[in-house]
Structures are given as C-alpha cells and as structure tokens.
Amino acid sequence: METSASKDSSAIEDFGIDYAPAIESTSLLNIKEKYGLFIDGDFLDSSSSNSFKTLDPSTEKPLSEISEASSADIDKAVKAARNAYEKYWMTMSGAVRARYLFRIARHLQERSREFAVLETLDGGKPIKESRDVDLPLAAAHFFYHAGWADKLDYAFPQRKVEPHGVVGQIIPWNFPLLMASWKLAPALACGNTVVLKPAETTPLTALLLAEVIKDVDLPPGVINIVTGAGETGSALVEHPDVDKLAFTGSTEVGKLIQRSAVKRNLPLTLELGGKAPHVIFEDAALDQAIEGVINGIFFNQGHVCCAGSRLLVQESIADHFIDRLQKRIELLRVGNPLDKNTDIGAINSKAQLERIDQLVKAGVEEGAEVYKPSCSLPEKGYWYPPTVLTGVQQSHRVAREEIFGPVLVVQTFRTPEEALEKANNTPYGLSAGIWTEKGSLIHWMAARMRAGVIWANTFNKFDPTSPFGGYKESGFGREGGMHGLAPYLKTKRKRSQ
Amino acid sequence: MTGNIPITKTYKLFIDGAFPRSESGRTFSVVNPQGELIANASQASRKDLREAVRAARSAQNTWASRTAYNRGQILYRVAEMIESRKAEFLDLLKSGGVNSRTATREVEESIQRWVWYAGWSDKYSQIIGSVNPVSGPYFNFTVPEPTGVVGIIPPSEPSMLGLVSRLVPAIVSGNTAVVISEGHSSLTAITIAEVLATSDVPSGVVNILTGDQTDLLPWIIGHLDVNAVDISGINQDVDLTILEEASSNVKRLVSRKVDEESLELISDFLEMKTVWHPIGR
Numbered sequence: 184m185e186t187s188a189s190k191d192s193s194a195i196e197d198f199g200i201d202y203a204p205a206i207e208s209t210s211l212l213n214i215k216e217k218y219g220l221f222i223d224g225d226f227l228d229s230s231s232s233n234s235f236k237t238l239d240p241s242t243e244k245p246l247s248e249i250s251e252a253s254s255a256d257i258d259k260a261v262k263a264a265r266n267a268y269e270k271y272w273m274t275m276s277g278a279v280r281a282r283y284l285f286r287i288a289r290h291l292q293e294r295s296r297e298f299a300v301l302e303t304l305d306g307g308k309p310i311k312e313s314r315d316v317d318l319p320l321a322a323a324h325f326f327y328h329a330g331w332a333d334k335l336d337y338a339f340p341q342r343k344v345e346p347h348g349v350v351g352q353i354i355p356w357n358f359p360l361l362m363a364s365w366k367l368a369p370a371l372a373c374g375n376t377v378v379l380k381p382a383e384t385t386p387l388t389a390l391l392l393a394e395v396i397k398d399v400d401l402p403p404g405v406i407n408i409v410t411g412a413g414e415t416g417s418a419l420v421e422h423p424d425v426d427k428l429a430f431t432g433s434t435e436v437g438k439l440i441q442r443s444a445v446k447r448n449l450p451l452t453l454e455l456g457g458k459a460p461h462v463i464f465e466d467a468a469l470d471q472a473i474e475g476v477i478n479g480i481f482f483n484q485g486h487v488c489c490a491g492s493r494l495l496v497q498e499s500i501a502d503h504f505i506d507r508l509q510k511r512i513e514l515l516r517v518g519n520p521l522d523k524n525t526d527i528g529a530i531n532s533k534a535q536l537e538r539i540d541q542l543v544k545a546g547v548e549e550g551a552e553v554y555k556p557s558c559s560l561p562e563k564g565y566w567y568p569p570t571v572l573t574g575v576q577q578s579h580r581v582a583r584e585e586i587f588g589p590v591l592v593v594q595t596f597r598t599p600e601e602a603l604e605k606a607n608n609t610p611y612g613l614s615a616g617i618w619t620e621k622g623s624l625i626h627w628m629a630a631r632m633r634a635g636v637i638w639a640n641t642f643n644k645f646d647p648t649s650p651f652g653g654y655k656e657s658g659f660g661r662e663g664g665m666h667g668l669a670p671y672l673k674t675k676r677k678r679s680q
Numbered sequence: 681m682t683g684n685i686p687i688t689k690t691y692k693l694f695i696d697g698a699f700p701r702s703e704s705g706r707t708f709s710v711v712n713p714q715g716e717l718i719a720n721a722s723q724a725s726r727k728d729l730r731e732a733v734r735a736a737r738s739a740q741n742t743w744a745s746r747t748a749y750n751r752g753q754i755l756y757r758v759a760e761m762i763e764s765r766k767a768e769f770l771d772l773l774k775s776g777g778v779n780s781r782t783a784t785r786e787v788e789e790s791i792q793r794w795v796w797y798a799g800w801s802d803k804y805s806q807i808i809g810s811v812n813p814v815s816g817p818y819f820n821f822t823v824p825e826p827t828g829v830v831g832i833i834p835p836s837e838p839s840m841l842g843l844v845s846r847l848v849p850a851i852v853s854g855n856t857a858v859v860i861s862e863g864h865s866s867l868t869a870i871t872i873a874e875v876l877a878t879s880d881v882p883s884g885v886v887n888i889l890t891g892d893q894t895d896l897l898p899w900i901i902g903h904l905d906v907n908a909v910d911i912s913g914i915n916q917d918v919d920l921t922i923l924e925e926a927s928s929n930v931k932r933l934v935s936r937k938v939d940e941e942s943l944e945l946i947s948d949f950l951e952m953k954t955v956w957h958p959i960g961r
Contacts, residue, residue: 323815340807342944434930441927446920448935455930610929629955637955644956646814650822654951655907656930664812664822666952676940 202516205523207310211297214387217248220256220410221393223263224403230255235412237386240307241520241529241564249386252409254418257378260407261424264349264376267404272376273346277333284329284371286399291322291364294395298388302360303520305387307529307565308483310521320645321364324663327647328368331668335373338665342674346374347450348426350671351419353440354389355432356382356531357486357587362431363389365662367406368647373671375427376405380419383412384532420444429670430454431488434585434611434656452660452670454488454652456585457613460606461491461642462628464599465499467618471640473504473511476591479616479642481515481527481569485589486535488657489614491642492586495602498595505573505593512569513556527589530565539567539588546572546581551592577608585611599624607633612654616642635661691721691866693728693890694873696735697883703727708891710864713777721866724889726899729858732887736829736856737905739884744826744854752801754880755852759794761875766791769840772871776839776864790844796941797848804853804946817959824950826854827932828907831900833893835913839865843872846910849945851885855908859888860900866890894918901925908932908949 217234219226229250236245252260272280291298295318302313335344350370354362359381370377381389393408409415413436420428420443427450430440434455444451461479463472479491496504520528530536547553551572560566567588575582575592582592596602606615606628615634617625625639635653638644645651650664660670691710692699704725710718724732743751762769766787773783805824812820830850835842843859850857861869873888889896894915900906902925909926912935926933934948 438927438930441930442924445923445926445933448920453930625957629953635951635953637953639955639957641818641956641958644814644816644818646812646816646820648812649814649820649956650810650812650952650954652952654953658930659932661952664954665810666822674944676942 202524204519206519207300207303207521207523209300209304209521212301212304214247214301217250218386218390218410219250220252220260221390221396221408222256222260223267223407224397226393227259229253230259235383237305237384239304240384240531241561243563243565246305247387249383249410252380252411252415252418257409257415257418257422260378260409261349261422263404263407264378265424267402268348268376271402272374272405277335277374280371280374281329281332283399283401284325284332284368287395287401288322288325288329290395290399291318291325295319295322298360298391300521301391302388303528306356306359306385307520307531309525309528311523311525312483317358317361320647321361324361324364324368324647328372331369332372332374335668335672338668339672339674341677343677344672344674347671347673348375349424350375350377350427350429351422351425352377352379352428353416353419353430353432354379354381356385357483357488359385360388360392363392366429366431369662369667370429370671371405373668375671378407378409378419378425380409380411380416383410386410426450427671428452429660437658450670452662453658454660454662455613455656455658456587456611457488457490457653457657458493458583458585458609458611459489459491459614459616459634460493460495460632461616462602462606462618463494463496463500463504464617464619464621464624465497466620468620468640469500469504469507472618473507475616475618475640475642476508477511477515480591481589482643484527484530484567486531486587487643489636489643491614491616492591493582494591494593495596495605496593497602498597501595505571509554509556509571512571515556515558515569517558517566517568518561527569530567530588533565535587536565536567539586539590542581542584542586543570543572543590546575546579546592549576549579549581551575551579551581577605583609599628603628603631607631610656613657614638688719691719691870691890693722693724694870694877694886694888695728695732696887697877699873699877702891710867712775718775719867721870721890723891724860724896726896728889729896729899729903732858732889733829733903733905735884735887736858739882740826740828740854740856743851743856743882743885746854748802748805751852751854752798755798755801755848756795758875758879758881759791759798761879762791762794762872765871765875768871769868772868773840775867778838786838786841790840793841793844793941794848797852797946800943800946801852804943807943808947808950812954814956819957819959820954822952822954824853824947825953827949827951828855829905830855830857830949831903831906831909832857832859833897833909833911833913834859834861834865836863836865839868842913843869845945846912847886850910850949853946853950855949856885857887858900858906859886860893860896861888861890862893898922898925901931902928904929906931908934910934910948912936
C-alpha cells in the first residue's frame, strides 16, 4: 500500500490495516561453514589459519567462518595476479576480455535472487533494496564495462592506453557486491588483474562471486579475493608489487592510504565519506520532496556515503515540511530485512550502531532536538530507528561529521545564497540534492555546489554510465561512465604519423 | 655618462597583483653560469605563501565564473604581451646559460604553448564532458569544473617553457595558482608576473613566489586551503615523506614526467560534476 505523506499512522491503525509479513526464503542459499581465500582460481586456507565470523546483523547469529588473509597470503594473491596479468590477461584482446565480463554479468542476473538474499542476510539491508538496486546495478556494471574493453582507444583521443598491471582494491560493507562490481568491472575491462578485499562484516557475496568467477572460466589469478579486516587491507596497500590502488570507505582510512601511496607515487583513487546537503526550496513539489528526503537519508539505513544527511529547508516552509516529514517517518517499517515490506533493515554491525548512538548523543548534548518514531525494534540484532535532529547549528558535530546511519539533521535558510553557503560549508563534497520547480535555480545551485554528484528533484540514483565520485575530502577519481576508465589506465602520447 | 650604468631590476614577489618584497626581508643571489651576480631576488617565507594562497582563494570564484570565451581572450592577450617582450625573455634565458638558438626556440615554443592552451578554454568541456545514457527517465550530464587553488612547483629547466607548460593548463579552466620558482628561473617567473600584471588577468589568479622550493614544499603540501599541487618540478633528492601531509585535506598531487602539450594537463586540475534531473510531464 502506498501511503501519502499527509496520512498518519493512527488512521491506519484505526482500521486495523497492517502488512502481512512476506519473508523471502533463504532455502536457495548454500552457505558453507567455512570459506578460504580465493587466490589463483581456488579457495585456499589462510597461511596463519586465523579466521573470523560473519554475522547476520538482524539476529546476531553467525553465518560462516571466514579466513583472515595474512601478509603472506596477500603476497601470494599479488603474485597470482601478476602471473595472470603476464600470462593471460595482458596478451588477450579487448574483445576476449569483454566476453568474460559479459559472462559474469549474465551469471549475476541468473543467480540474482540468491545473491540478493545472501546480501541481505550478511549485511542487514532490506531485501527489496538488494533485489531491486544492488543486484540489477551490479550486473549492469559488468555489462557496461564489458563493452568498453575493446573500445578504449575511442575514450582517449590521441592517446595510447595501457593497463597499470596489478590493482589492489578495498571495498566497504554498505553495498558489498555492488562495490565489488564498481571496482572489478572497469579494472578488468581496462586490462588489469585484481586483488580485492571485501569488508570483514560482509564477505559472503564476494565469495559467492568467486564461485561465479570459477564458473565462467575466468583465467586463474585475474581476480583474487582476500578476506580480512584492517590489517589485511594495510598489507595490500603496502605491498610493493601492486601498481594501482582503489579504495572506497571512510575519509579517515582514505587519508592513511593516501599517505602511503604518495611517497611511492602510486596511482590511487579514493571514494570517501560525505555529508550531503539536501536543499528544499519553498516552491518544491512537496510530496515528491518528502519522498526524496526519506529516500535520501533512510535508503540502506543511511549507510550510504552520498546520503542526503543534512536537510536544508527554506524557512518559510520549514515547520510544515518537518511536520510532514515526521508523519511520513512514522509510516516507515523497520524490521526483518528479509521481509519484502521492510523499509529500514538492521544496522550493519555493533561497532557502527555504537558510533551512530554516540554521535546522536553528542548532538543532544550540543542542543539538538531529537525526533524518533514510535516503532518498536526487534530485541536481538543491531537496530536504530529513523531519527531526525532539529535545532542543529553548523558547529555541532552532527552537522559536520558523517553519521553513516538513519539520522537526518535539519537546518534552515532564507535565501539561495544562504542555502549555498551552508551547503558548501563542509570539507566533504560527494553529493548534493536540490528541490525546486524553478529550472534556472536548479542550474544556479548545481553549478555552485561543490560536489561530484548533484541530484535535482530526485536523489540516490545510480547508473554505470554515470560518473560517481567526490570533490574535496570526499576523494578523487570517478567510477562509472567514460570517466571511470581513466584511473585504470596509463596514457601516453600517440606518435603522430 | 650615466648611460654606461644600466638601471638593474629589483625582482620581488607577485601576490594579489602587487609586487611586495618578502615579509621576511630575505633575498637570495641569482648568478649567471660564470658566477656573476645578476640579481638579489626575494626569498619567500611561509607567511608569504599563506598570503599568496589567500589571494588565490579570493580570486578563484570570480575567475571561474568568467565565461570560457572571456578567459580564452584574456589568456590570448597574455601571449600577445609575451610576444612584445620577446627580447627581454631571450636575454634572461641567455643570462642563465642557454645558448642563443635554444633560447629563441624556447621563447617561441612558450608563446605557442600559451596560445594553444588559451584556445582550449571554450573547448575542453565539450571533449571531456558528457551526456550519459542512464537507464531511466533522467537527463544526466557530466561537466568539468576547476579544482580550486592549485600550487605549482614548476621544473627549473627549461625555465620559461617549464613554467608556461604547468601554469596555463591549470588556470585556463578557472583555477587560481600559487607558483613557487627557484634559482635563476625565478627571474623568468617574475618577468612573466610583470606581463600578467599589465594584462587583463585579474589580481590573485596567478601568484608567484621565488625562493627555495624544497623549504616551502611542506607548507604548500600541508596547506588546508590548497586543493591540488603540481609537484612535477620538485628536486630529485626531496624526502618524499613530506608529501604525506597532502592527505590532510585529500589534496590532489600531480606529477608529469614529460613536458608536452596535452589536454590531460588541463584534466589534472578538473573535478567532474554529474547532474541528474527527471524527465517527465
């Protein structure tokens, strides 16, 4: 049932209407008790025999035991990638590389339901999101980049392009398979081989992807998947035989990686944090803007680097808008991520839940007012209700720091100039949103907001053809589109004839 | 009789369109290959660097909001002015030990390069930007925008072509620059500053410091209001751990080995912005 923003939940309760649970079955999953490291085409035990558990964050039940890659394992993986680069990948034509990528895309589509359920189980995100967003986009990224593999010359006029060689990639836990696809597809299309490290709380879909990689007969060592936490990542970053690094994650860790890479003049792309302004002008189409704001901050529990986490609403409509927003939030369904009705799933990990809680408390101490809906939360698992903080000043921690959870902070403005100044008053610059019916104002704001992705009268839209990445401390380099190829290639001047 | 005693030029810094001495009062000797003193140039301090960055920051928005056509016109005008001062640049290069033929070629190439990049001002965004065929009812386009304030450590040799090759691709898109020149090449740099001061390039768009590149390097690398640094000209023996501080604000570092004309040198100091808008009735 689609509920309009003006209805309130009590009306629905009065009629005794509620959703019947529609739980997605997990019966098609075949989760192993223990997973090795995927190196050189096979699953190997970690040299240290260390392992860690991955949990279902909605129940805290362990799902599987995961090998932790030591620096010796990283070395093995990098050697496998180097060997695969020299033995197979470097000499293969773009057209052949493309065929492998097309195959991976097809297998992802065919096994999409299995991947979606596993993603939801391991990460806590609502099944309707992993089913309708993560999986279709992951397959689309392989499809899109497959087509580039034999057309790279067209993307770089007058330049001769060649791959870097072995690429080290580190991805976060918020979109595990999708981030793997964002990283792997362009790297492979450009002719590199890869050592990929998934996040320690969400390794399972990457390991299922390893099965797909075997099924499509990708030459061994072209993709290696090494699981582990910070130490594993750092061993990959420091490995002397990696030719290029790509990282998606927090600005804090990104800075450490940059410190390490600059000394070695190592090519690097960083896709880091954000604190996106979401600007609502008084003439905006309010029904749509409310939905946009909800989607902007509560999509994937707010575990989104480009989340619209700072609502800037024009003073003339602020009270009305916030009132409507709260009524809409009251209707959000928080709970079992496998339930197809669920809007907000589980927080990804205990550590993240603690961070969200700590930041919101800091906000309250600094004088913010908290609004939380009356929803009940499951007893087991990691949960945080959708939350709105009003009365927030620019100096407050909650206005400056990335919360990475379902928490929206609200500020107001009077003029477009003030909106712009507040929007840009952050070291981040990943994304921004604008809602107004006035076209010239959209372009005026869009041209002045210092962010890599601007959503006007929409939010949180993604596509493999659309370059994504940040300004300022949100990182550098783009992923997706023609612009996403450049970081994975070296270019030289073409000899003129 | 006075005609036998030439009036020599005082080389100062170039900050916000003015020519101040270093606030430190320090200078360094610039000598020719025979070891004879040519000039006492100003040795910029950390505080001069901060002033230069401040000037560059306050000029950046205005420069970037000029139309591309206007920036192209202004930069072409600079090339005209350099052309009219060719003789002076030739003498300067020769005083640094470059032979006459090489110097002539360097000046010609520098002017040509300046014109080449000036001409890109209203073209690069058509080559680099894109309209993206997303699978949904959205108009989606990507446009390049300037990174902001750019620090430039130009190579000292060739002094004129080196500076022109690093500076013009950075400012053509609307970035503003803080250049740090060293040694004899400082004289060429400040002479270019004199050209800029009498051209239509707004104050603060280009700021030129002279002195010790290695001394000033940590301060520009760590400066939180500098968005990118071109480190192509840093000395070979510099301890690269200095560069770690670039991460304090996720600064873009650029290093290019070859000295060439390339659109990529413009791209080095661009950010790509992608805008989505629904299509509907």
